[in-house]
Amino acid sequence: MGIHWYIISAVLVMLLQRFIFRRFVMRKVSYSRSFNVQSCFEGDSVEMVERLVNDKLIPVPWLRVESILHTGLKFQSDANFDVSSGQFLQNHRSLFSLTGKKQLTRRHSVHAAQRGCYRVTSASLTFGDLFGMFSAWRSVPLQVELLVYPQPVDRELLQLPSRSWQGDIAVRRWIAEDPFVISGVRAYRSGDSLKMINWNATARTGNLQVHRRDYTADYRLTVLLNVEDHAGMWDAVNDTSMIEHGIRLAAGILQYATEQGLETGFACNGHELDVPGKVMKVERGGGSEHLTYLYEQLAKLVIFRTLPFHTMLEQLEAEWDEPGDLVIISAFMSEGIQSMMARLRERGHAVDWLPIAERGAEAV
Known part of the structure; x- marks a missing residue:
């Protein structure tokens, strides 16, 4: 009779633990995930951090966490972390086991191999009891995002067009009166505004005198990227x-121009990740914060043609009230693009074309 009682007792214990774990194992259990940075450049290494908290006395015998991410992020597998990778997506599986009132943190090394906006919106949690008598799963919502900026092309490999917006030449070209800087007086000329008259100087000399405005440089540069890889x-x-190489060229030019103090803008006939069906457009601005915003937009750029490139140029032409420098980055030149470049030049714009090449770009 003894062995029968052992068998009956063992079955009762197994059924009891099955009931307990099935009902209570996932109570007060939380899972979160994050990256140690919000953004990085192509080629950088970052960390993905997983945190699992069991805030009750009952242990969690085993818990498997699965999620999907793009293959642009390269993970290193270890004993408790496995990656199954396809052409575009990869499945991550982490295995945990926690005692009661325990918190576990794991850090995984990640190589940002490709530009993009990487998001994890949910993870699947599969759990069970000690003896594998039952298993269940639930989905956990997540809000995880990592922006991987394009790596700007090396300055030495970036053959910039020898135009006026480079360095000190820009100062001599885009020269304009600054209404807030007064350097003296001069004689009135036809066309001067009455608001410019210096009445004290006029009374003193007996002739109309106006304020002389100092001069300041006004730099404007817009980079235009074509996502079409061939005509038609x-x-x-x-x-x-x-x-992707064209995007790196754009990043390199925008970085260089911003460092030179130019106001820079960007437009592309692709679209932003969250705004499908609309061309990407960033108005001109200056400074490091504006450059960071440009990097963010380039990270979110989806390589999918929203409009033919020459059509986008035609739409933008109507919006530009003042002339500026334009750099077109395109893999090819078509009749439609050439026609729009001619029209833009007639309106006073300086237009350059940088063809996309494997080892850089040469200005034409």
Whole structure:
């Protein structure tokens, strides 16, 4: 009879633990995930941090966490972390086991191999009892985002167009009167505003005198990127690696121009990740914060043609009231693009074309 009681007792214990774990194992259990930075550049290494908290006395025998991410982030597998990678997506599986009132933190090394906006919106948690008599799962919402900026092309490899917006030449070209800086008086000329008259100097000399305004440099540069990889293409882009290089060229020019003190803008016939169907456009601005915003937009740029490039140029032409410097980054030159470049030049814009090439770009 003894062995029968052992068997019956063992079955009762197994059933009891099954009941307890099934009902209470996931109570007061929380899971979170984050990156140690909000943004980085292509080629950087970051950390993904997983935190699991069991805020009750009953242990968690085993818990498997699974989630999906793009393959642009490269993870290193270890004993408790496994990665199954496909062409575009990869599945992550983490295995945990916690005693009561325990918190566990794991850090995973991640290589940001490709530009993009990487988001994790949920994770699947599968759990069970000690003896594998039952298993269940639930979905946990997450709000995790990592922006990977494009790596700007090396300055030595970036053959910039020899235009006026480079360095001190820009000061001599985009020269304009600054209404807030007064350097003296001069004689009135036809066309001067009455608001400019210096009445004290006029009374003293007996002739109309106006304020002389000092001069300041006004720099304007807009980078225009074409996501079409060949003439006559439809919406889908075949050679995305070529366009990725074009994005790095754009990042390099925007970085260089901002460091030179220019106001920079950007437009592309692709679209932002969260705004499909609309071309990406960033108005001109200056300073490091504006450059960071440009990097963020480039990270979120989806390589999918929203409009033909020459059509986008035609729309932008109507919005530009003042002339400026324009740099077109495109893998090819078509009749439509050439026609729009001619129209823009007639309106006073300085237009350059940088063809996308594997080892850099040469100005034309």
